Amino acid sequence: MKYEVVMGLETHAELDTESKLFCGCSTKFGSEPNTQTCPVCLGLPGVLPVMNKKAFEHSLKAALSLSCEISEFTNFDRKSYYYPDLPKNYQTSQNYFNIGNNGYVDIVVKGKEKRIDIHNVHLEEEAGKLVHPETSGANYSLVDFNRAGVPLLEIVTQPDMRSVEEVESYMQTLRNILLYIGVSDCKMQEGSLRFEASISLREEGSNVLGNRVEIKNLNSMKAVLKVIAYEISRQSSLLDKGEDVLMETRLWDDVDSVSRRMRSKEEAHDYRYFPEPDLVPVWIDQEWIDETRTTIPELPVSKRQRFVNEYTISDYDAGILTDDKLLADYFEECVGLSQDSPKELSNWIINDVLRELNERKTNVQDFIVSPKMLVDLVKIKPAIGSSIAKDVFVEMINTGKTAPSIVKEKSLTQMGDVSELNDIVAKVIDENPKAAEDYGKGKKSALTFLIGQTMKVTKGKANPKILTEIFKEKLSAGSK
Amino acid sequence: MDISVKEIEHIADLSRITLTVDEKNTFAKQLTNILGYIEKLNELDTDEVQPMAYATFLKNVFREDKLKSSFSRQEILELSPSSANGFFKVPKVIE
Numbered sequence A: 001m002k003y004e005v006v007m008g009l010e011t012h013a014e015l016d017t018e019s020k021l022f023c024g025c026s027t028k029f030g031s032e033p034n035t036q037t038c039p040v041c042l043g044l045p046g047v048l049p050v051m052n053k054k055a056f057e058h059s060l061k062a063a064l065s066l067s068c069e070i071s072e073f074t075n076f077d078r079k080s081y082y083y084p085d086l087p088k089n090y091q092t093s094q095n096y097f098n099i100g101n102n103g104y105v106d107i108v109v110k111g112k113e114k115r116i117d118i119h120n121v122h123l124e125e126e127a128g129k130l131v132h133p134e135t136s137g138a139n140y141s142l143v144d145f146n147r148a149g150v151p152l153l154e155i156v157t158q159p160d161m162r163s164v165e166e167v168e169s170y171m172q173t174l175r176n177i178l179l180y181i182g183v184s185d186c187k188m189q190e191g192s193l194r195f196e197a198s199i200s201l202r203e204e205g206s207n208v209l210g211n212r213v214e215i216k217n218l219n220s221m222k223a224v225l226k227v228i229a230y231e232i233s234r235q236s237s238l239l240d241k242g243e244d245v246l247m248e249t250r251l252w253d254d255v256d257s258v259s260r261r262m263r264s265k266e267e268a269h270d271y272r273y274f275p276e277p278d279l280v281p282v283w284i285d286q287e288w289i290d291e292t293r294t295t296i297p298e299l300p301v302s303k304r305q306r307f308v309n310e311y312t313i314s315d316y317d318a319g320i321l322t323d324d325k326l327l328a329d330y331f332e333e334c335v336g337l338s339q340d341s342p343k344e345l346s347n348w349i350i351n352d353v354l355r356e357l358n359e360r361k362t363n364v365q366d367f368i369v370s371p372k373m374l375v376d377l378v379k380i381k382p383a384i385g386s387s388i389a390k391d392v393f394v395e396m397i398n399t400g401k402t403a404p405s406i407v408k409e410k411s412l413t414q415m416g417d418v419s420e421l422n423d424i425v426a427k428v429i430d431e432n433p434k435a436a437e438d439y440g441k442g443k444k445s446a447l448t449f450l451i452g453q454t455m456k457v458t459k460g461k462a463n464p465k466i467l468t469e470i471f472k473e474k475l476s477a478g479s480k
Numbered sequence B: 001m002d003i004s005v006k007e008i009e010h011i012a013d014l015s016r017i018t019l020t021v022d023e024k025n026t027f028a029k030q031l032t033n034i035l036g037y038i039e040k041l042n043e044l045d046t047d048e049v050q051p052m053a054y055a056t057f058l059k060n061v062f063r064e065d066k067l068k069s070s071f072s073r074q075e076i077l078e079l080s081p082s083s084a085n086g087f088f089k090v091p092k093v094i095e
Helices: A051-066 A162-181 A221-240 A288-295 A299-309 A315-322 A323-337 A342-360 A371-384 A387-397 A403-409 A420-429 A432-442 A445-458 A464-480 B004-015 B023-045 B073-078
Strands: A002-012 A077-080 A090-092 A101-107 A111-127 A129-131 A142-144 A153-158 A193-203 A215-219 A250-255 A258-261 B085-090
Touching: A002 A162, A002 A221, A051 A101, A051 A111, A051 A153, A051 A162, A051 A288, A090 A111, A101 A162, A111 A162, A162 A193, A162 A221, A162 A299, A162 A323, A193 A221, A215 A221, A221 A250, A221 A258, A299 A315, A299 A323, A299 A342, A315 A323, A315 A342, A323 A342, A323 A371, A342 A371, A342 A387, A371 A387, A371 A403, A387 A403, A420 A432, A420 A445, A420 A464, A432 A445, A432 A464, A445 A464, B004 B023
Parallel strands: A215 A250
Antiparallel strands: A002 A153, A002 A193, A077 A090, A101 A111, A111 A153, A129 A142, A142 B085, A193 A215, A250 A258
């Protein structure tokens, strides 16, 4: 039978703040375990949490960037459950009055635009981190509470996605927006961006939703894409056999690439949400919304469109450049320094800069070739030719020197002086009469040979274009 | 509103407490009485009244995003029944 897959995604993004959501402990990643804790984030009795303003503002900014309706009144709720990584035995989250509701993200899949609706955007706190000792037979787990209380933004979509490609595009678009507005570093290797997927199948053409399976523990976009493929095959083989798909929560095991059922006991959640009495509600007025709006930079979709219009580069190229805000900034800084060649600058960035960044596993921020250096290279290129320019680029990366100084040091400037070249060409023709004669008889390859000989004499510095012209002129004059 | 023994068992489970059969029966009876008493409030018409979750009229209380020093790890870990290598040690969590 043919099935349609219906998917929704919950995204957790750690917000970029110095201190935690309710206390002044650091949010720094990778510190010694439990060195960034205090009575508030450890949930000791009698403490008073106070909301981090920046975390709230980041959430508001994100909700606006995802085109949400902003709640005038928001508050926080206690979500009760027992797990050793949750020191208070409840997570402070939002349930009844989220910061943002009913937003959307526009994605592009195979050249077609599609709108993914956002159900809500809300702010909550992170749990701690559990470490399971690898020694077999160990009857304990270890807990590090450094992460407990780090501000976490949750973004929940409607079940609007119908293919792996749509999910992938949504994740990338969302990540891009969060990076653009600067509310999260989105580092997946540090767990700053995590996903939970809900996946169900239904017979193609049906309007009834199938039983939904929720998958937790998706720590990378790759894992999300893998789990979708896995679940589609698992669920469709169940349905093919006439069996039911159980409505359940499963955990993704990235090592074995399988999803496993969570034990029903762990699943039997009864969160008993109720308003957090230790925090006061937040009212968001129009002025605050307007003010926050002014801090939202141009988002990727509009930047891409503007690049196409303003710099007459292709939509595809604009897509690559705006895929990373830092790269887009780099490009615009280059164009700001030299308005006459946006297309050429874009080519250099897309082909050469990106290749080097990938090879060197670095980002454009730390790239040794500054926009000014790239522009200088492009400016000097006519004097050295394309292929030497590529060598100079590599040399710039290896030495950190500018193009003009490398060109000067290695005297790479092409000989463009016609009178000087005239003499050399005359000499080359004298020394290779056979080739000159062949060319006269219409053998085109003879010219290539002659140019090659000249390049040898000039150590590759002759401008091939000018050279070709001189040869053609001389040889045709000679044959007359 | 009658609270069944089954509901008492569910609440006990959520609260991580163990109850004897006698206790379950006692609590079921007592909770039924308490809720029955409170039920009187349902006679009031509250259609036009917003739910009130906060006793004060405070709103928008924030702190700036500033670091404060954390507590000493040793001091913190000493509060727990068991620790190892700077971690809190807990009974094995089954994956």
